[in-house]
Amino acid sequence: MDFVRLELDGAVAVITIDRPKALNALNQQVLRELEEAITRVAHDGALRAVILTGAGEKAFVAGADIGEMTQYTTAQALIFAQMGHRVLASLEALQVPTIAAVNGFALGGGCELALACDLIYASEKAKLGVPEVTLAVIPGFGGTQRLTRLVGKARAKELIFTGEMIDAAKAKEIGLVLEVLPAAELLGHCRKVAGTIAKRGPVAVSQAKRVIEHGADLPLKDANELERQAFALLFGTADQREGMKAFVEKRAAEFKGT
Ligand code: CAA
Numbered sequence: 001m002d003f004v005r006l007e008l009d010g011a012v013a014v015i016t017i018d019r020p021k022a023l024n025a026l027n028q029q030v031l032r033e034l035e036e037a038i039t040r041v042a043h044d045g046a047l048r049a050v051i052l053t054g055a056g057e058k059a060f061v062a063g064a065d066i067g068e069m070t071q072y073t074t075a076q077a078l079i080f081a082q083m084g085h086r087v088l089a090s091l092e093a094l095q096v097p098t099i100a101a102v103n104g105f106a107l108g109g110g111c112e113l114a115l116a117c118d119l120i121y122a123s124e125k126a127k128l129g130v131p132e133v134t135l136a137v138i139p140g141f142g143g144t145q146r147l148t149r150l151v152g153k154a155r156a157k158e159l160i161f162t163g164e165m166i167d168a169a170k171a172k173e174i175g176l177v178l179e180v181l182p183a184a185e186l187l188g189h190c191r192k193v194a195g196t197i198a199k200r201g202p203v204a205v206s207q208a209k210r211v212i213e214h215g216a217d218l219p220l221k222d223a224n225e226l227e228r229q230a231f232a233l234l235f236g237t238a239d240q241r242e243g244m245k246a247f248v249e250k251r252a253a254e255f256k257g258t
Pocket of ligand 1: 023025026062063107109138140
């Protein structure tokens, strides 16, 4: 892969979009490579969390590649949007938690990429936004939907209609990012969160993710039923027995993901 790096660090994978000369903009090749990295991660049963970040000092991802989109016809734009949606949906569907380490500009498709992750942390110098209307288009990789679900309709509309960037502090204030860290501490913080998650019961964590994600699109009654079913099914795992036995025996649990 030329523009995407996949590094394994114990139970944690770090995917880095590595095209700093174009502020890590997502062209078709980058999207294909990102999809390849996500597929590899999806097939690695030893992984417990994934961190996504951008190479260089300046950007997480500054959006879809504007140069590549300039000549798109309507049909080509639809294919590109379908590709972006497919890749981000595959990221969102990973069984393990995903963490966006937003180390700089996260704009347009870059903000949408972060929104497809479970947790978003940002460096103090990060700038986030969905500036597509400045190019006379709209977010095309799920931004109108995921941003709205995360920060609410009115904030999403404000960001999408104005196209203005916001700084990390404002992004935290509106609930777009969870925490703001000094740039030098961002990745370390994300690794620490990933490490904590990696110590928990892996099947429980992935079931929690599944129930939260699927439940969000269901009526409350059905979503609660989904939770009850998953809760009960976890009592069929060896990890549940180990977790509760370890508590009773006052020792640390050793989970195997089974
Ligand atoms: N696509 C392609 N190239 C990009 C890019 C993008 N989204 N963003 C930055 N670049 C390139 C620039 O063209 C420039 O390349 P050259 O050195 O070859 O000229 C290089 O990255 C550095 O960028 P700047 O010189 O512009 O850096 P800056 O510090 O002056 O400005 C910036 C930084 C404010 C992020 C500015 O680059 C910018 O506004 N970028 C575009 C942001 C944007 O509009 N993103 C949304 C894209 S549309 C989209 O994403 C659709 C969708 O939903 C799928």
